[in-house]
Amino acid sequence: SIKNVVMIQCVGARTEKRTYCSRICCQIAVKNAILIKEANAQAKVYILYRDMQMYGVENEELLREAKRKGVRFVNYDPSRPPAVEDGSVKVYSPLLGEEMKINADLVVLSTPLIPAEDAEKLSKLLRVPLNENGFFLEAHVKLRPLDFATDGIFLCGSARFPANIKEAVSQALGAASRASIVLLRDSITVEPIVSVLVNEDACRGCGLCVALCPYGALEIRQTDKGRKVHVIEVACKGCGVCASTCYQHALTINSFRDDQILAQINAFLES
The missing domain is CATH 3.30.70.20 (Alpha-Beta Plaits)
Known part of the structure; x- marks a missing residue:
């Protein structure tokens, strides 16, 4: 019975309260849009976006596939956000220079992934830092992305920042490998400068x-x-x-x- 679906991206994200981009919202929206089109090729699916974050070769191909299946992408200006009304969504398109009215049987709001409520409490308990957004901060973003400055404590997945399933799994395997290095040793040599x-x-x-x-x-x-x-x-x-x-x-x-x-x-x- 649902023939018109409108997905609105960046709802509650990239604002003064939450300045960061959740990264995975666009991927999930595109994936769901493709699933809807596969289930009902006649359904009209619109994704209203500010910027499409489809990083990586696989995600870029996913975006192209969505366009081939007829998913329509409409860019909107954050100063003039979409307005949801009874049975429709009004959005100003900077590309067309006019307001569009899109019929909607279902409106999906893509909200950001936020840090766990007890992250600050856990941070104080383990003596590990948080970043400005409330996620756990790694020792070094390039050299030690799964380590804390405190030895023996590791992180992965959305604990450090919003991550999709593939990223979370690969980081979890990495964190487990890092932990196994410590566990397999009979003794640990510590730094002499203490x-x-x-x-x-x-x-x-x-x-x-x-x-x-x-x-x-x-x-x-x-x-x-x-x-x-x-x-x-x-x-x-x-x-x-x-x-x-x-x-x-x-x-x-x-x-x-x-x-x-x-x-x-x-x-x-x-x-």
């Missing part, structure tokens, strides 16, 4: 360094001398945040002590 408690008596156990450590590599323990900070060497990255914030100078970075750095500076100036 934080060191050089003056236990000076430490007051205030917890300032613990709160500021981005890797969760510090903790406060009760000792015979009272509350003292303890360094978890396997988690420490040697960033130096704790050493620079300790007002008692109880912490330092191994191989980057103040006297070592001053000696290097003096040697350079003398030469």
Whole structure:
């Protein structure tokens, strides 16, 4: 009974509230449009879009196939978005320079994929960062796309950004492979440049360094001398945040002590 279908892209995306493009919406719309045409060749399917994000050779061929099957694509200006009325959709076409009225038995709104509601809570729990859009941020977009800066924690799929099924599966296989490297080892060699408690008596156990450590590599323990900070060497990255914030100078970075750095500076100036 449905003969006229209108799909509107970028509904709630690429706005002031959500500035990013969800990437996969256009692919899903084109795929569904082809399925509708295959089920009913007489159906009229319209896709109202701002920009078609059909990246990759396979997706480009999917777009061409949709056009061959008669799916109609209408570009719209975001300053004049489509208006849905009873049984129709009005949209201004910049290409034609006029407003179009399209009959619609079914209107489909393509909304963006958004981060999980508990992403921020999980980010704080695991001490891993989020990007400006609320998705998890990888260590390096090119060199380490499946790793966090924190060792032993990996990400894939739409946790890092909206991904289609093929991307999610390939990234999941990659993340599993990265995790297996760690699991198959009998022992792990850590970096030698880590934080060191050089003056236990000076430490007051205030917890300032613990709160500021981005890797969760510090903790406060009760000792015979009272509350003292303890360094978890396997988690420490040697960033130096704790050493620079300790007002008692109880912490330092191994191989980057103040006297070592001053000696290097003096040697350079003398030469």
